[in-house]
Amino acid sequence: MKVHNAEIVISAVSPKQYPETDLPEIALAGRSNVGKSSFINTLIDRKNLARTSGKPGKTQTLNFYLIENALHFVDVPGYGYAKVSKTERAKWGEMIETYITTRKQLRAVVSLVDVRHDPSKEDIQMYEFLKYYNLPVIVVATKADKIPRGKWNKHTSAIKKKLDFDPNDTFILFSSETKKGKEEAWQAIEAAIEK
Numbered sequence: 310m311k312v313h314n315a316e317i318v319i320s321a322v323s324p325k326q327y328p329e330t331d332l333p334e335i336a337l338a339g340r341s342n343v344g345k346s347s348f349i350n351t352l353i354d355r356k357n358l359a360r361t362s363g364k365p366g367k368t369q370t371l372n373f374y375l376i377e378n379a380l381h382f383v384d385v386p387g388y389g390y391a392k393v394s395k396t397e398r399a400k401w402g403e404m405i406e407t408y409i410t411t412r413k414q415l416r417a418v419v420s421l422v423d424v425r426h427d428p429s430k431e432d433i434q435m436y437e438f439l440k441y442y443n444l445p446v447i448v449v450a451t452k453a454d455k456i457p458r459g460k461w462n463k464h465t466s467a468i469k470k471k472l473d474f475d476p477n478d479t480f481i482l483f484s485s486e487t488k489k490g491k492e493e494a495w496q497a498i499e500a501a502i503e504k
């Protein structure tokens with residue numbers, strides 16, 4: 310998809326704030342610093358619509374971006390930031406769970422992991438949670454430019470194994486530096502919203 314129009318429509322905490330439209334939604338989740346903002350900005354050809362996080366863990370809201378009047382991207386606040394209190398973490402969990410389990414428009418979740426490392430405990434929990442609710446997942450392994458091409462397969466296999474990756478899901482190696490995986494990501498998103 311070539312994106313000409315993308316704008317933030319609302320930062321929501323509770324369901325009554327979610328936009329009242331029937332547009333399909335794609336949620337995006339991942340650890341703070343994984344490259345989620347960079348991924349969103351790459352897909353929509355912007356430098357800085359989704360904020361790249363100087364302060365990980367800061368945004369504790371679901372940010373809805375309207376893309377081409379065709380779909381919403383729902384940016385889920387990053388997890389795994391050590392300085393977040395227990396109370397905040399619990400609030401975060403509740404907000405995500407409510408959204409994921411009640412939102413009819415949600416078609417798929419982009420789950421971002423860093424290609425250089427094994428998925429964290431939280432990455433694995435997130436994937437298990439999404440699979441428990443039978444949601445299609447597009448796993449995006451970010452920062453592919455940071456490891457040599459010759460190691461891509463090895464890292465991909467290791468990540469899939471740790472996640473107990475469902476072969477019906479999509480796995481995409483991605484780099485916001487080189488734009489590798491951008492077309493594949495759009496294809497996966499378009500396939501998910503057309504279903």
Ligand code: GDP
Pocket residue numbers: 339340341342343344345346347348360361362363365387451452453454455483484485486487
């Ligand atoms: P977020 O916290 O998940 O939104 O992560 P950001 O998009 O803000 O990225 C965190 C840091 O990783 C920033 O310094 C980015 O420039 C860097 N980064 C993100 N994606 C890539 C990538 O594909 N390649 C490289 N080399 N750096 C990246």
